[in-house]
Amino acid sequence: MSPYVLQVLSLFNVLAIAALGLNVVVGYSGILSVTQGALVGVGAYVGALVLLAGGGWLMASALAIAVTAALGCVVQLLSNRALGDYYIVISLGIQTVLFAVMLNWQDVTRGSMGLSGIPGIPAFAGGRIEFWVVSFAVLILAFLLVRAFSRSFHGTVLRAIRSDEIATLSLGKPVRLYKVGAFVFGAALSGVAGLLYATLHRYIDPYSFQVNLSILLLSAVIVGGLGNVYGSLVGVGLIVALPEALRFVPMPSGLAAHINEIVYYSLLILFVLFRRQGIVPEFGWGSSALNVLGRPGAKVAP
Amino acid sequence: MQLSANGLLRGAFYVLLAVSFGLIFSSTRTFHFAHGATFSLAGYLFYTLHQTLGWPIGVALAIVCGVGALYGIALEMLLYRPLRLGRAPAFVIMIASLSAFFITEVFLAAVYGDGLLRVSHSFSTNFVGTGEFRFPLLRLVIAGTSLAALVLLFLWLTSTRAGVKVRALASDPELADALGMVSQTTRYWVFAVGSVMVSVAGAFYATDLGLVPHMGIVALLYGSVAAMLGGIGSIAGGVAGAMILGVSMDVGMYFISGQWQDALAFGILILVMLFRPSGLFARRTEAMEV
Numbered sequence: 001m002s003p004y005v006l007q008v009l010s011l012f013n014v015l016a017i018a019a020l021g022l023n024v025v026v027g028y029s030g031i032l033s034v035t036q037g038a039l040v041g042v043g044a045y046v047g048a049l050v051l052l053a054g055g056g057w058l059m060a061s062a063l064a065i066a067v068t069a070a071l072g073c074v075v076q077l078l079s080n081r082a083l084g085d086y087y088i089v090i091s092l093g094i095q096t097v098l099f100a101v102m103l104n105w106q107d108v109t110r111g112s113m114g115l116s117g118i119p120g121i122p123a124f125a126g127g128r129i130e131f132w133v134v135s136f137a138v139l140i141l142a143f144l145l146v147r148a149f150s151r152s153f154h155g156t157v158l159r160a161i162r163s164d165e166i167a168t169l170s171l172g173k174p175v176r177l178y179k180v181g182a183f184v185f186g187a188a189l190s191g192v193a194g195l196l197y198a199t200l201h202r203y204i205d206p207y208s209f210q211v212n213l214s215i216l217l218l219s220a221v222i223v224g225g226l227g228n229v230y231g232s233l234v235g236v237g238l239i240v241a242l243p244e245a246l247r248f249v250p251m252p253s254g255l256a257a258h259i260n261e262i263v264y265y266s267l268l269i270l271f272v273l274f275r276r277q278g279i280v281p282e283f284g285w286g287s288s289a290l291n292v293l294g295r296p297g298a299k300v301a302p
Numbered sequence: 303m304q305l306s307a308n309g310l311l312r313g314a315f316y317v318l319l320a321v322s323f324g325l326i327f328s329s330t331r332t333f334h335f336a337h338g339a340t341f342s343l344a345g346y347l348f349y350t351l352h353q354t355l356g357w358p359i360g361v362a363l364a365i366v367c368g369v370g371a372l373y374g375i376a377l378e379m380l381l382y383r384p385l386r387l388g389r390a391p392a393f394v395i396m397i398a399s400l401s402a403f404f405i406t407e408v409f410l411a412a413v414y415g416d417g418l419l420r421v422s423h424s425f426s427t428n429f430v431g432t433g434e435f436r437f438p439l440l441r442l443v444i445a446g447t448s449l450a451a452l453v454l455l456f457l458w459l460t461s462t463r464a465g466v467k468v469r470a471l472a473s474d475p476e477l478a479d480a481l482g483m484v485s486q487t488t489r490y491w492v493f494a495v496g497s498v499m500v501s502v503a504g505a506f507y508a509t510d511l512g513l514v515p516h517m518g519i520v521a522l523l524y525g526s527v528a529a530m531l532g533g534i535g536s537i538a539g540g541v542a543g544a545m546i547l548g549v550s551m552d553v554g555m556y557f558i559s560g561q562w563q564d565a566l567a568f569g570i571l572i573l574v575m576l577f578r579p580s581g582l583f584a585r586r587t588e589a590m591e592v
Contacts, residue, residue: 032393078572078576079572079575081575081576082575086530086575088333088393088396089526089527089530089571090571090572090575092523093523093527093568093571093572094568094572096523096564096565096568097564097565097568097569097572100561100562100564100565101565103561104559104561104562104565211519212404215400215401215404218397219401222397252412257412258408258411258412261404261405261408262405262408265401265402265404265405265408266401266405268397268398268400268401269381269398269401269402269405272385272390272394272397272398272401273381273384273385273398276390276394
């Protein structure tokens, strides 16, 4: 396989892991987060710094997961009180603050120069194939974890919270704890995705982890179908493949530079207007049930 | 002193953003993210008309406001209204608006490039005042215009039929609908008026600090942060929120370096949301979610 195709397929694996994490947060739990991109960035920076300091793979993965999970916990505790639209603004705010830290904490992150020379996966055959194999294995693991989670008791309680927070509270479920737990799970998956992202590109800079990445992941899970594990894979597949395909269509260079953004924002508008349940609806093809986007005003506990 | 006076002038600029954003948000329950795109669109259009084509300021400004209003109305007509009729929750409308915002910004970046463009005008180089108190003339013009816009908005809301309908829509959308007081026209009015206000701000920004493609998101963030600081649904709250934001940003910049500006604005918002989730001066303490 050509290096180009392998690169695209590897990027798919990495983004799909992050999207699965976001699906736990938005799809199953109804927490409308736009912080995921920055969390991927934090995972990437933590992992890269550990690797650059010679910390080894085990250490890098453990720290990337631990730091993003802990950060996710703090983020959700901070923003738990905000409701509805306010939540998204807070979430956007946290995304902006984390980006500012990545950009401006120059002693550690080297600011806009980025971190280069990040060691790749130990190579036997050129490095690209090994990376694809490793990232694919991690993706399968993440997929099985999220699927098991969605079918578990905890997944069910989260869906109950999503449709009616107050009713779930009245059943004696610790609603806040569940929401924080879901967010931490999603954040940990972003941490893993971040570490893989850093080793895929061998170079990171803060600009890769702006709000655009958050929206890219959000549009992947919405287009694919919120609350459905297969949906996240389909959505990421579409969002990775479409811009690559459009690269061969002639267009003005000003637009060509931004083709990725145009594709996923247009897809987002179209799906939000015409098919809010996504390509794969939450309860499978046959069901007409709408996900968290489809119902007006789910009740939220004050 | 000089610092906080500068902060107030900075705040006067945020007022236009905060009050127009708050007007749209409180009366139509639309998180109009693309308001930031109206701002950039107006700025770039003003640049083209006044700087490149050399049209007089008044004409250019009038056209800019008209285009801004049309852009706002078009979004309401093609995007928000269908979503509202499809009973979409607030989050969905916001996502749609966010997408419209970014698409517009991408097209602006494609047309105008990534560099800084600034409208040069004698306003921006002249200073008034003496000694410790020296202010750029342009900033004073901005403050004056903001004040005038606020007075006009207040008069419109209190003493015209359309304005009263807007207030009815803001205070109880269901009741206003049930009584047949409010039609879609009222919502178009809201979008038109809000967009004109933010277009003026965009034209000023083009002259004052200059245009870069991502300025819309910053403008929107400051506008919404200021509106939320003050509390959605009250003009006075929006003004106060903008002033607090302006002064605290200017004083904050004195102690920490300028690159942390956005982080600081959001730090303030997160603090306020932690302790007063409905804003500092909210009239009602109910959640926005209906």
